[in-house]
Amino acid sequence: MSGYPPELRKLIKRVEETRRDRIKAPPPRRLTLDERDSLVKAWHPDYKPELKRPLRMGPCKGMVVYSAIADLLESWPLVMPNALDLSRIDYDVDVLIIGSGGAGLAAAWWAVESGVAPDRILVATKLRIGDSNTIKYQSGTQAATASDDSPLIHFLDTMAGAHFTNNPRLVKVLVEEAPMIIKWLEELGVRWDRAGDDYVRVAGGGATKNRLHCCGDYTGLEVMRVLKDEVYSLGVQFLEFHPAIELLTDPENGGVSGAILYNLDTREYKIVRSKVTILATGGIGRLHIAEFPTTNHYGATGDGLVLAYRVGAGLVDLDTLQYHPTGVAWPEAILGELIPEKTRSLGAQLLNIFGNRFIYELEPRDVVASAEIRECAEGRGIITPTGMCGVWLDTPLIEELRGPGTIKRELPALYRMFLRHGIDITVEPILTYPTLHYQNGGVLIDEWTHVLRPTGEPIMGLLAAGEVTGGIHGKNRLAGNSTADIFVFGRRAGIAAAELVKKTVEPPRISLNHLKPIIEELSKLEVPISRRAPILLPDYRGKAVLTRIININL
C-alpha cells in the first residue's frame, strides 16, 4: 500500500492550512451565463478545432465531429456483404435489443408490459447482462419530485446547462416523465434513499433545486440488480458475449430487419431477424478521445453510432463530449475513475496548489472541468507522481462540515476505492482532473425514439435509446439527466417497439445491401483497410507485446 509520497504530503499541508478559513468564507458566487460561456470557450476541449474534422461521407457528410468519431464512422465493416450466409436465421424474433444497460433493460421490460411475448424478445449484449455505464452510476437520477421544484425548472436547468442547444421537444418528454420513472423503479423494488417518509434529494451541478435521487453511492448497482432480476424473471431471451457487428436491412425499403452478432468465444456469427431493432449500445469513452482517461465501462466503444450511420441515421452534437470534472488523477491504478458529483454536493471543495478555491463547485460540468484545465494550464495545478496534472478535491472538509462518518455513510464506494490504494479520503484530499465521461450527442431520434435520417424521415424498424442518441442533452449534460434519459426513453422505446410489432404483419427480408455503396465510398476515399469498426473492445496490450504478435489459427 502506497499512499501519498512525501512531496505530495507537503502540498497537502497547504490544503489543511486554508481549510478553516475556507469554512468561514462565503462560497464563490455562481457565474453568469456570459462568464460560463467565455470560460468554456477558452479552456474546454470541445472548443479546440484541431480535435475535429468534417465527415467525408455518409448521410451527414460535411458535419464537423470529433476526428476520432469521424474515423469510427468512416471505417470498413468487419464483414463484407457477400462473405456471409444469410439464409440460415439463428434467431427470428419480434424485438432485438442491442445492449443491456439501463436503456436496453427498460426497453425490454416495457415491451413485455406493452404486449410483446417475452420469448419473442432477444437482448444481445457484448459482455454480461448489465455490464454497462449504468451499473457504475453513483450520483443519482434527476426528477422534479419535490414540492418546491417543478418540471418547468428542470426543463430550464437542463436547457441552460447545455447552453440552450438541446432539442426542446425531447427535454419536455424527459422532465415530464422523470418522476414517473422514479416511481416505476421503486415499484420494482429499488430503494431510493429516504429521510423519514420523503426522498433524500441531492444537489447536482447546474441544477437550481436538489433533484438527484440516489441509493447511497451505489445507485446504478441497486437499480441494475433490480432490473436484471426483473427482466430475467419475465423470461426475456438473453445472449451474452455477443456484440452486434452489423445491422441487417430490408433490400426493398432500406428499413432495419435484424443484426449480425458475433460470439466472442467461438468466433461464429449469428443471424438475427427482427421486426424491430432497438439500439441501446451506450457511449464512447473507451476510445479515449483527446487522450483522456475515462470513467466508462470496458465495452463503451461507440458501436451503435457506426451501425446506425451505415443504415442512414442522422447525427447530432458529436462535436462535443462530456469530460467529468472529477476523475481520479492519481493513483495510476484507478486513473480516470469517477469521483461522483455527490462528493461536491456534500461540500468537498476544488483547490489549486495554493489551497485556494477557483470555481463554484456545482456549476455545470463543462464549466467546472474548464476551470480545472485552466488552473493546470496556468501552473496552479499539482503534478502527480506519474507526471499528470491535477487539482485537489478537499474531501476531509465533508467530515468537518457534516460530521465524522459522513463519507463512510454517503460515499462508501469512493471511500473503499481509495482505501484499497492506501489513501483515507476522510483525512486526505483527492487529486482530480477531468475524465472522459459521456457522449452528449449521438443518433438523431424523435420523441418516441424512432431513429431519423438527417431529413427527419424515420428509418423503418430502428429505434434507439440512451447514450447512443443525441438531442436530449444538447452540447452538455447535467448530472443525473443521463439516467433519467435512459429510463424515460428506454421505456418509450419498449412501448414504441410493441406498437411497431403489432403493425408488422410479414417478417422482414434481410440483407447487407446497405454496405455496398459504403464500401465503394471507402475505396474512393482511400480509407486504410486497417481502420475497421465497430471496435468492440479497446486494446490495452503493452507496446512491447504488440510489436511481436503473430496470429496463427490453431
Add this chain to the structure above:
Amino acid sequence: MSSSHEGRFVTIYFNDEAFKVPEGLTVMKALEYAGIRFTHGSGCRGGFCGACPILYRLPGDYKFRVGLACQTAVVDNMRISLIPYVPVVPPKIKRSDVKPSPGYVIALFPELTRCVSCNACSKACPQGLSPMDAVQAILRGDLIKAATLTFDCISCGLCSLRCPAEIRHYLVFRVVGRIVGLFYTPKVKTIEHRIKEIKEGKYSKALETLASMKPDELRKIYDSYLKSGRLPEFLEVK
C-alpha cells in the same frame, strides 16, 4: 493517457507463468500490459459490477486472498487466478408472488438452512461485507438487517465459491433487497402528487410554451430566474 511506466517493475504469476509488469498498476492493467486481452472478466473497471474477482497468494503467506482485478494493485511475486464466472442459477421471481417473509426466501433458496456459520463467505468478500451475518439474519427472520448488511454487494460470487453449504449468496441478497424495497420502504406522498399533476396536464401548456421558444428567449428567462429565484408570471401553474 499521458502517464508513463518509467518506475519500478514487479513480477506476477498468471497461470503459473511469470510476467514483468510496472509497479502500481492494477492486476487487470498489469495483465493487459503483459499482453492479455480480456473478453471475459472485465466489466465496469471501477469496482461496481463484480465481473473481475480474483484469488491470489502472496509470497510467504499461506492465505488465499481475494480481490477485484480492477481494484487490486500488483505485488511482487503474487500468484493470480481470475474467476470471471461463478455458476449460480437464479430462480425466476414473479413480483406478485413475492412475500415479505423469511419463509419465502428460504423456499427459493433452501440451501440457506445449511449455513454452519463458518464465516468463509465473509473472509472472501472483496467489499469487506459480512454475508454470514446476513444469512444468519435471514434465518432469524430479520430481512431488513440482511438487506442493509448487503446493500454494497457487487454480485462477484466469491462468497458462494468458498461456501461449504453452497449458498447462492448474491442471488439471495438480490431478492431480500427487493423485498425490503417493495414492503419495508415508506411511500413518498410528494411523488404521487407530482405524477397526478403531470397526468392531469398541469405543466403541459407552460412546457409547450417553453419548448417552442428560441434559445435567446429561454436564456433571458433563465437569467432572470437565476437572479430572482422565481419563474416569470406567464409560466405560473395553478
